[in-house]
Amino acid sequence: MTLTAAPPEERVTHQRARPRKGWRYAGTVAVFLLPSLVPLTLYTIIPMLGSLWTSLHEWDLITEMRWVGLGNYIELIGDPGTRAAFLHTLSFIAGYLPLVYAGGLGLALLLNRAPRSTGSGRSLLRGIYFLPVITSWVVVALMWKWLLNPASGIVNWALGLFGISGPGWWTDPAWAMPSVILASAWKDLGFVMIILLAGLQAIPREYQEAAMVDGATAWRRFRHITLPLLSPSTFFVVVISLINGFQVFDQVKIMTNGGPGGATQVVVSQIYDLTFRYGRAGAASALSWLLFAVVLIVTIIQIRGQKRWVTYG
Amino acid sequence: MSHFPGSRNAAIATVAAVALLASACSQGSATRAPSGADGKATVRYFTFSAAPDHLKDLDTIEKAFEKENPKVDVVVETAPFEEYFTKLQTSIAGGTAPDAFELNYENFVTYASAGSLLDLGTVAGDGDTSVYAQESLNAFQQDGKQYALPASFSTVVLFYNKDLFKKAGVAEPTADWTWADEQAAAAELTDRKKGVYGDFQPVQFFEFYKTLKQAGGEFLSADGKKATFNSPEGVKAAKWLVGKVGKSMPTEAEIGGAADYDTNLFKSGKLAMWHNGIWQFAGLKDVPFEWDVVVEPGDANKASAVFHNAVAISSGTKAGKDAYAWARFLSSSNVAATTRIQSSWELPPVADQQVLSGYLKDPKPANRQAVFDSLKSIALPPVIKRQQEMQDAVTKQLTEAAAGRTSVEDALKAAAADVDALLG
Numbered sequence: 001m002t003l004t005a006a007p008p009e010e011r012v013t014h015q016r017a018r019p020r021k022g023w024r025y026a027g028t029v030a031v032f033l034l035p036s037l038v039p040l041t042l043y044t045i046i047p048m049l050g051s052l053w054t055s056l057h058e059w060d061l062i063t064e065m066r067w068v069g070l071g072n073y074i075e076l077i078g079d080p081g082t083r084a085a086f087l088h089t090l091s092f093i094a095g096y097l098p099l100v101y102a103g104g105l106g107l108a109l110l111l112n113r114a115p116r117s118t119g120s121g122r123s124l125l126r127g128i129y130f131l132p133v134i135t136s137w138v139v140v141a142l143m144w145k146w147l148l149n150p151a152s153g154i155v156n157w158a159l160g161l162f163g164i165s166g167p168g169w170w171t172d173p174a175w176a177m178p179s180v181i182l183a184s185a186w187k188d189l190g191f192v193m194i195i196l197l198a199g200l201q202a203i204p205r206e207y208q209e210a211a212m213v214d215g216a217t218a219w220r221r222f223r224h225i226t227l228p229l230l231s232p233s234t235f236f237v238v239v240i241s242l243i244n245g246f247q248v249f250d251q252v253k254i255m256t257n258g259g260p261g262g263a264t265q266v267v268v269s270q271i272y273d274l275t276f277r278y279g280r281a282g283a284a285s286a287l288s289w290l291l292f293a294v295v296l297i298v299t300i301i302q303i304r305g306q307k308r309w310v311t312y313g
Numbered sequence: 314m315s316h317f318p319g320s321r322n323a324a325i326a327t328v329a330a331v332a333l334l335a336s337a338c339s340q341g342s343a344t345r346a347p348s349g350a351d352g353k354a355t356v357r358y359f360t361f362s363a364a365p366d367h368l369k370d371l372d373t374i375e376k377a378f379e380k381e382n383p384k385v386d387v388v389v390e391t392a393p394f395e396e397y398f399t400k401l402q403t404s405i406a407g408g409t410a411p412d413a414f415e416l417n418y419e420n421f422v423t424y425a426s427a428g429s430l431l432d433l434g435t436v437a438g439d440g441d442t443s444v445y446a447q448e449s450l451n452a453f454q455q456d457g458k459q460y461a462l463p464a465s466f467s468t469v470v471l472f473y474n475k476d477l478f479k480k481a482g483v484a485e486p487t488a489d490w491t492w493a494d495e496q497a498a499a500a501e502l503t504d505r506k507k508g509v510y511g512d513f514q515p516v517q518f519f520e521f522y523k524t525l526k527q528a529g530g531e532f533l534s535a536d537g538k539k540a541t542f543n544s545p546e547g548v549k550a551a552k553w554l555v556g557k558v559g560k561s562m563p564t565e566a567e568i569g570g571a572a573d574y575d576t577n578l579f580k581s582g583k584l585a586m587w588h589n590g591i592w593q594f595a596g597l598k599d600v601p602f603e604w605d606v607v608v609e610p611g612d613a614n615k616a617s618a619v620f621h622n623a624v625a626i627s628s629g630t631k632a633g634k635d636a637y638a639w640a641r642f643l644s645s646s647n648v649a650a651t652t653r654i655q656s657s658w659e660l661p662p663v664a665d666q667q668v669l670s671g672y673l674k675d676p677k678p679a680n681r682q683a684v685f686d687s688l689k690s691i692a693l694p695p696v697i698k699r700q701q702e703m704q705d706a707v708t709k710q711l712t713e714a715a716a717g718r719t720s721v722e723d724a725l726k727a728a729a730a731d732v733d734a735l736l737g
Contacts (some may be wrong), residue, residue: 062405062429
């Protein structure tokens with residue numbers, strides 16, 4: 001996925017009158033693009049087309065493919081398992097997105113307020129918060145599985161100190177998805193924080209000072225200056241997090257494997273099971289394309305809708 | 314204060330994010346076995362039953378084979394059972410299938426009907442098959458063709474901790490025990506305060522089809538077109554399994570997803586009775602307490618689960634003859650049979666009772682005869698084309714009932730509907 005922030009209107013008009021450069025120029029561009037185009041074609045575009053072809057077949061990986069046309073799509077759309085998988089994915093996003101954004105924003109605001117004199121301390125904190133982002137999901141998921149272990153986990157032990165009997169976390173269908181959400185938000189907090197912190201630091205201090213002179217409260221300054229000027233970063237974070245949210249898999253596979261009782265079976269884990277457990281690579285490919293369609297539609301809506309709320313300073 | 318425009322930050326972040334994604338997506342390429350150094354033919358053999366307890370034993374068999382066949386180099390690849398079939402499937406799809414590989418009885422039908430297996434008649438020559446126990450050999454035939462050679466079999470028995478029985482003053486299990494005897498003993502042996510449990514039997518498909526048979530029920534109709542386990546016998550069997558959870562065995566939440574929980578519980582001397590396979594014998598050699606085995610208690614019938622593993626040859630192999638020689642050696646040679654028996658690595662499916670009787674010489678567990686007794690009334694797993702989906706559907710519903718989220722009756726009804734749909 002490549003995402004380009006749309007340039008402001010007036011800049012577009014400057015660039016419009018670009019002279020035609022002809023084939024020589026196109027050739028030069030092609031040569032420079034080649035290093036990224038070749039792997040993109042080999043490892044993304046060709047496999048995608050391959051999966052489109054596979055999605056029109058019944059294929060168990062060990063026998064010849066059998067043409068079924070749109071049969072897989074029709075079956076999947078009518079299948080309660082598919083609906084459940086999409087619903088679980090949406091409920092993951094509904095919990096994950098607000099949590100990771102609010103958490104990331106809170107951290108970014110705190111770090112942004114730290115006085116300059118704490119320079120190296122601030123970098124250190126930034127590094128620490130970013131650490132989970134670059135840590136392997138296997139490590140993070142196993143760690144959270146231990147923390148949230150209903151019998152011997154430290155979280156339930158700590159709750160016990162306050163006389164609260166902790167829930168069954170990932171062994172309880174009602175708490176399994178919140179467990180996965182918690183682990184995911186914790187891991188991605190640093191990513192959101194870094195983007196938002198960069199956005200915060202790009203807001204000219206003069207605006208805040210002018211508002212302060214006018215007697216605006218901290219909340220009003222936040223609401224009417226910080227938030228609107230942060231909206232391009234917010235937009236980027238939301239688009240990326242939503243796409244990641246739709247593709248949630250690693251943490252589910254390791255923490256719950258879709259259970260208990262299918263309560264955390266999301267779209268990608270369904271795709272995995274269809275291919276590798278049930279030998280239905282055709283149906284799995286079709287489900288991948290359904291997921292792609294949903295992500296594409298949601299992203300288009302977001303990019304169209306950004307005009308209403310994203311302010312480019 | 315830096316004054317980068319926001320869009321530039323976003324662009325930098327995008328590049329960083331894409332770089333992260335790219336590094337996350339890059340994978341190691343599959344390695345292929347080296348082919349034919351110094352003119353040797355290579356046979357790649359893929360197995361699940363050797364690791365981790367019996368790698369040395371497989372090595373012994375391999376060395377003996379290579380001594381007899383100096384022109385063949387056997388390369389062993391292993392994977393744990395849970396991952397084995399995923400890897401096998403993908404390697405076949407990717408055209409890198411091993412030359413020879415292990416298959417269990419439940420998956421044999423799928424692979425044989427898919428045309429992935431070499432008809433052994435084409436490479437066997439005048440190979441004599443009288444060394445094999447005939448029923449084992451027949452299990453791996455389809456349409457009159459032999460597609461795999463039986464390599465080992467194992468049964469499930471009731472393991473028990475003699476020390477715990479003595480301490481609690483409970484009489485040890487005998488071959489005549491029924492479910493009621495087991496239940497009564499389990500209740501007395503369980504001491505949750507000390508973390509001691511009376512009886513562990515996993516709540517899943519394989520235990521269910523067997524206990525169903527013990528209760529006198531059938532899993533599928535005679536023509537194999539309908540699920541018949543949603544019956545009074547089915548309810549009885551499911552209740553027998555589900556009823557242990559939270560009483561004589563811990564709940565799912567108490568187990569907390571720990572790997573090999575039951576094995577470790579038994580090894581730590583805190584489990585009195587344990588339903589498991591004879592492949593556990595080798596791992597229990599050095600436990601600091603006395604233990605033994607008996608044939609599993611029955612209800613209306615006695616029924617024991619038997620698992621069969623075989624060696625098949627990939628239909629796409631270029632080393633068919635050499636792979637066959639290896640498959641034959643591994644499944645029926647004297648070295649293989651005695652190595653298996655000496656190390657309690659399941660049982661060789663050989664016809665010669667003399668060879669098998671060696672199995673009884675090992676003093677631990679004392680009642681090894683129970684392994685042979687359990688073969689007198691066996692319960693073979695139901696096998697359908699969409700096997701894994703059926704197993705998952707049944708296990709899922711039973712787990713729901715065990716956690717108390719649904720009644721046993723509703724769980725069986727739902728599972729039967731799922732299985733009927735799969736048979737469709």
